[in-house]
Amino acid sequence: MTKPATDTNAARADLLEKVTGRAVYASDISVPGMAHGRILRSAVPHARIARLDDAAASALDGVVSVLTGEDLPTLAHDRWGLFLNDRPVIAGEKVRYVGEPLALVVAETPEIAEAALDLIDVDYEHLPFVDDATAALAPDAPLLHERHESIADFYFKGQAKPVDGTNIFQNYGVSTGDVDAAERDAAHVFEQTYTFPGISHFAIEPHSVVAAFDGGRLTVWSGAQSPTAVQKVLSRVFGLALSDIRIIVPFVGGGFGGKASVKIEPLVVAAARKAGRPVRVALTLEESMLTCRRLGASITLRTSLDRDGKILAKRGTILLDGGAYADTGPAVAVKAAHCVIGPYDIANLEIEAKAVYTNTVPGAAFRSIGGPQAVWATESQMDEIAEAMSIDPVDLRHRNLLPRGGEILDSLRALDADIGEMLGQAGQAIASLGGGSAAGIAVAATDPGILPLGGSLVRVLADGSITVMSNSVDIGQGVRAVLRAVVAKTLNQDVGSIRVADPDTATAPFDWGTGASRSTVIMGLAVEDAAQDASDQILELAASIFDGAPNDLRLVPGGVARGEDVLSFEDLYHRAFGIDSGEVVGRAMVTPARKGSDFAKSPLFWETAVGTCDVELDEMTGELAVTRYVGVADIGHAINPAGAEGQEEGASVQGIGHALYEQLDYREGQPVNATPVAYRVPAAADVPQHAHTVLIENGDGPGPMGAKGMGEGGILPVAPAIGNALARRYGVRIRDLPMTPERIWRALRERDHDAS
Amino acid sequence: MSSIHEITLMLNGDPVEAAVAAHTLLVDFLRDSHALRGVKRSCDMQVCGACTVLVDGRPVSSCTMLAVDADGASVVTIEGLGGPDGLDPVQEAFLEHGALQCGFCTPGFILATKALLATNPSPSREEIVHHLSGNICRCTGYQKIIEAVESLAR
Incomplete structure (x- = not known):
């Protein structure tokens, strides 16, 4: 099947990086001085941690530090969540599932870290467990969490409705009309039960994070679908200003939701903080299957x-x-x-x-x-x-x-x-x-x-190349190609001149996250608005130079035209700014109140x-x-x-x-x-x-x-x-x-x- | 500590001499010592095919092969395909057919396809599907991958 040329071109730049092996993923990131972390995971479904002895592991040659539940008190907040504040950064008093992180060893090499895991001694005080949802509802079911702390409007609108003294963490109902009456009038009533199992995301790139502190400032490279959610949770856990936390997301080797919200980032950052070194934790696929x-x-x-x-x-x-x-x-x-x-x-x-x-x-x-x-x-x-x-x-x-x-x-x-x-x-x-x-x-x-909240910058550079800055993450769905196509159309530029930068919270505006099929609409509109803003600014500049009105002018590939006269961006900036450099920055933030959109419902x-x-x-x-x-x-x-x-x-x-x-x-x-x-x-x-x-x-x-x-x-x-x-x-x-x-x-x- | 071994191999067409620990995996040797980051690491147990490289023309999971066992062999990674003048026809076909999404499995699929076409220049759909059964893609649903490989069959 042949594809329209423009669509292929929009996608081509990213795909080219990927077919040549040049595309950089979170698991490819390496920073100077970086140490390597491996995770000791709970072997039992539910237990108090009676004793965790990491002395031998800590003493092993090449081990930098071992993070355990004992380090929780050093954190500004030792638990986090997006709806319920229920997850410790690392298991503290107890473990709640097989695979839960208990200790994170940081060492000079992954092999040393792995070897040190075997030297950690854990005594479990076993608790009754429940691995089935129906059983978890029983009045005498073991409770995983003694109390529930629901947080409203933290990253999702509204809040969960947990039930105290039970394992129920959400209870949501829809009720319309009169079902009893309708059932009495019905000619037929059918009742069946259907079940659907837990299913693994199985993204081919496992979760991978590098965390590095530079003084009080933190940089995290992660294959995260929601960089600003990661930024917010880290800010709470470590007591840092949002502006001191930089989340960078290169290409992501598949997400499907498994890298949405926040996953292992708080754990890895806590390890880097304790180690006093940049730390890389790259899970295996098996470990990712134990993550979500x-x-x-x-x-x-x-x-x-x-x-x-x-x-x-x-x-x-x-x-x-x-x-x-x-x-x-x-x-x-x-x-x-x-x-x-x-x-x-x-x-x-x-x-x-x-x-x-x-x-x-x-x-x-x-x-x-x-x-x-x-x-x-x-x-x-x-x-x-x-x-x-x-x-x-x-x-x-x-x-x-x-x-x-x-x-x-x-x-x-x-x-x-x-x-x-x-x-x-x-x-x-x-x-x-x-x-x-x-x-x-x-x-x-x-x-x-979909929360309609996301922004972008569209920068038209002097040589006519264009940089788009956005925190929408390319998890393989091709969002960069979509954004490139939208900017190309709005600014009437060749798609080949447009580059979409890696998501980076230090340089791109807030975006709620990549999921819920939202990026084409929300980030699409954000880059369209930002490109339109850039276009307005450029035409205004050009109008002063052509000595005419902006609506006599139009953007053409590489510059601005009035009738047959074409002025390149470089010449335009030269005449407007006095040197043949500079740029025009279009900006936009899509919010629930966006003009021309009906986002009320x-x-x-x-x-x-x-x-x-x-x-x-x-x-x-x-x-x-x-x-x-x-x-x-x-x-x-x-x-x-x-x-x-x-x-x-x-x-x-x-x-x-x-x-x-x-x-x-x-x-x-x-x-x-x-x-x-x-x-x-x-x-x-x-x-x-x-x-x-x-x-x-x-x-x-x-x-x-x-x-x-x-x-x-x-x-x-x-x-x-x-x-x-x-x-x-x-x-x-x-x-x-x-x-x-x-x-x-x-x-x-x-x-x-x-x-x- | 494990012993160090001197090995010589052809890596993407260039002769390489190296000293490697006996336990060093080929995937680590390629990624860490030679910065060949197109070799992807995922399952670590020879299931997913993301770390596939060609060893003497055969597709091999580099996560379960020791670097010392590559002594005397010719190893080709995704970085060894194509060249300054252009892409390998397999890369071109994957690009043209949109046979990738996240791209993490793509180097492995491309190299597995190279190996198939080297021994069977005109594979049937069944042969393609069978040959690619050692590589997992969670994104594309395989359809466009199969189409890309079919387009190369002579």
């Missing part, structure tokens, strides 16, 4: 319909397994509660989402937080209902879908996509791939939790998705393969079409992993497969032979050129579409992910047993 994961979920839905298949009411009970520390789990619960409704017209709703602590790896944001869990339940149940009522599954959806402009909840912005039309396009596309007669289908709409846009697929089952082994897959997304406008398509393809294959193999598995509080060897993610052979992405572009998004955010929605419909295809073609319904060969094989045996 997607929240597992158990979702019970009770859906009532009239005899024509119109949904009258829905009750949803969502229980999320948040692991040992809340991280962004409270936001995951809110999103799951919204997403479980589906893009349907339902007048009566009672949805309750709880997130609980368990003695497992902390839950965290992961591509469309809470969405895949919710859509797995909702869209599987839609097909179960369709089958029970003998209605075609697509038809059942059409009977209930909201039209464009309909409201899923009246507190949320009206739906900005036509999902019925997307269903039609999905059907056509899979037919054109030669299939679809027994396809599974699923639809989804999610409200990305959330979400800024809906992320919508339809997925449809064909499957092949080996009935002897239970092995399921997706043979055709079509994803449809309404993205408003594709600023970088190849990149947008790549996001959708990547999301769908990640979704296949979630559907068929992935599960972080616990036995007796121990993670049994949290290693790259035991944990299977999709490989090239798992990709559907025939796949197609349909991007709907009506130019109706809030971002530059009418773009909406995208990149997360594609994962939403995958698992239920596969489950629905399996049920439709082979007559077995799986309600617990992943759909492993064993589960399918057992279901096949049951089917055949029931039939005989």
Whole structure:
């Protein structure tokens, strides 16, 4: 397939660095005098630390220092969090999950640090543990945290609602209409429970941080998706001014949410502070698997319909397994509660989402937080209902879908996509791939939790090259290419003249973070506004020189023109400033009050998705393969079409992993497969032979050129579409992910047993 | 302490002599002693393929090979492909097909592809998929990687 030249060019500069191996990632950073840290991790799920003896480790030749819980009192704040102040910088009195950092050895080489770990003696006083969310709700369940300290509007708007004396750290409800009455009137009531496991992000670059103090000032290089969140948390923990903390983010080797908010940065900074040296900690992939994961979920839905298949009411009970520390789990619960409704017209709703602590790896944001869990339940149940009522599954959806402009909840912005039309396009596309007669289908709409707060600088330099400064992080989604394309269009400059600098909190303005499909819209608008500001300034300068009005002038590649006369930027600056140097700085900060934008209601846009697929089952082994897959997304406008398509393809294959193999598995509080060897993610052979992405572009998004955010929605419909295809073609319904060969094989045996 | 060994090898076409500790891994030797940071470190257990380099033309996980075992061999990293005049055709194909996102796995995929095409200039889709099964990409969904390699098949 050929790509439009400009889009390829916008992406090309970054991709060129990556294909040549020149791209610098956080794990490639090295600074003079740097020492190396390795982490001793808890071997047990829940225990008091009775004794931790690091004397022998500290005495080892080449060891610089050992950070332990004893160092916590030296910190301005020894705990941190974004919703709940629940996480110690390093384990203090107790450990709450297998893998929790207990000690961090800093040494001259990683090998010495590793060797020193073996010399640390830990005596655990074991505590009862709970590694299952349902068990964590029991009245006599062991408590992970004795008290809850919820913090409001710290980095997320609003606050979590923990329940004292329990493991519940978030409790969120949606209630509209009268569900009881609707259930009494209903012709059919369906109740099913669906489960979704904890899932590892498995970004190929593990978490990696270098921290260096220079006097009282701190510089941190991290593969972080939210540099300003890291800056804020470090400022609290270490009692430093924000301006004394510089977070630099080079290229990031995959994020998917696993590098969002704050992860190992406070730990590494504490180690650097104690060591009095710059410290590098580069986790292995296995350690990253012990750092964060997607929240597992158990979702019970009770859906009532009239005899024509119109949904009258829905009750949803969502229980999320948040692991040992809340991280962004409270936001995951809110999103799951919204997403479980589906893009349907339902007048009566009672949805309750709880997130609980368990003695497992902390839950965290992961591509469309809470969405895949919710859509797995909702869209599987839609097909179960369709089958029970003998209605075609697509038809059942059409009977209930909201039209464009309909409201899923009246507190949320009206739906900005036509999902019925997307269903039609999905059907056509899979037919054109030669299939679809027994396809599974699923639809989804999610409200990305986007805070419209982010700024940028666009600097037009004297030689006509342009530097864009922004704290939006390139985690592989290609945000730099998008920003470059937006600036090129706004300033009418060649895309090749525009460079996007590495995110750096010392030089780029605040940006809330890279996640929730927000960068194309928020940072896109910020660079568009900044470029427009630069353009206004340049035309004003030029007007004084041409002795005319700014609106007689226009920007052309490399300079300004009036009629046929062209003045290069260099000549313009020379005549305006007296030397042939200088620059024009455009600046912009997108805020909730941005002129010309309607940011009053959330979400800024809906992320919508339809997925449809064909499957092949080996009935002897239970092995399921997706043979055709079509994803449809309404993205408003594709600023970088190849990149947008790549996001959708990547999301769908990640979704296949979630559907068929992935599960972080616990036995007796121990993670049994949290290693790259035991944990299977999709490989090239798992990709559907025939796949197609349909991007709907009506130019109706809030971002530059009418773009909406995208990149997360594609994962939403995958698992239920596969489950629905399996049920439709082979007559077995799986309600617990992943759909492993064993589960399918057992279901096949049951089917055949029931039939005989 | 482990013993030090003198090794000689061809590294990206240039002869190299070095003294390495017996336990030094090839990935560390390449990244730390020769600043070849395009060799990426991830799983450390020969699962992900990010650290793939070519040793005498064969794709090898440098995280589980000792540097001493490269004695007498020819080692090629991503930095050894292409040259001042341009990109290697495999790099060009990955670029043209948008066969990468975060790029962390990309050097490994490109080198694995070089090795495939050296022994099989016209691989089928099945052969491509099979050959690339030792490399994990969490971003792209592989589609565009497979398309890029297919475009090189003669």
